[in-house]
Amino acid sequence: MADFPKFDETAQRLGPLWGQLRPAESSPPFVVEDRFARQIEVMHASAGRDATYVALTRKMDGDTSVADVAATVHYAPFVEGTAIIYDLIDETMQGKARPFMCDLTGHFLRSYLLLPFQTERTSIAAHGTGERRFVEVTFLDGCDKVVQAALPFQLRTIDSSGNVLTSKYTATNRNGQFKHELAPMSRVVVVHSGLTSREERLTL
Numbered sequence: 001m002a003d004f005p006k007f008d009e010t011a012q013r014l015g016p017l018w019g020q021l022r023p024a025e026s027s028p029p030f031v032v033e034d035r036f037a038r039q040i041e042v043m044h045a046s047a048g049r050d051a052t053y054v055a056l057t058r059k060m061d062g063d064t065s066v067a068d069v070a071a072t073v074h075y076a077p078f079v080e081g082t083a084i085i086y087d088l089i090d091e092t093m094q095g096k097a098r099p100f101m102c103d104l105t106g107h108f109l110r111s112y113l114l115l116p117f118q119t120e121r122t123s124i125a126a127h128g129t130g131e132r133r134f135v136e137v138t139f140l141d142g143c144d145k146v147v148q149a150a151l152p153f154q155l156r157t158i159d160s161s162g163n164v165l166t167s168k169y170t171a172t173n174r175n176g177q178f179k180h181e182l183a184p185m186s187r188v189v190v191v192h193s194g195l196t197s198r199e200e201r202l203t204l
Helices: 007-018
Strands: 030-032 040-046 052-058 070-075 084-087 092-096 100-103 109-115 121-129 132-140 152-158 164-171 179-182 188-193 199-203
Touching: 007 109, 007 152, 007 164, 030 040, 030 052, 121 188, 121 199, 132 152, 132 188
Parallel strands: none
Antiparallel strands: 030 070, 040 052, 052 109, 070 100, 084 092, 084 109, 121 132, 132 179, 152 164, 152 188, 188 199
């Protein structure tokens, strides 16, 4: 992977999400324009009831320069125009399902998540007392319902002096739930969304 230095970083950030993926029942939601179909592979998987994970990867056949693979992506007929596309590499909400340019220049893959609606906020809740405290993280839709999908994020816990006690990439499970036991000295919990890069925090 020497030609793709960002792959290791991507694997670290999204590894916990990949562990939650399961085979999808539908065909791929993305369709790559014909002239790049032999150079780009489309892989997809279920990330839970509400989400589909899609990866566009370069086929390493030796015929294409690392510097010049960019293709227009269209959608399968079953994809609703109101579906929301999240770019997991750039941690941005790309928007509704409209054709877009996928630039694999210098990248081994680009990763996306499709949801039928936008995630509106992150819920961070602490439970327990004394030495046994837990934090629960869920992502909510516009009706404050839990998004039932594996969604990636970074969790940080901080003590009263500002020292980082925990910093790890993780993901909710396929039902949209996440639970973590807190160290006794934890005073702040920070959640960095892997969908939008938005950070939210809870002071304990």
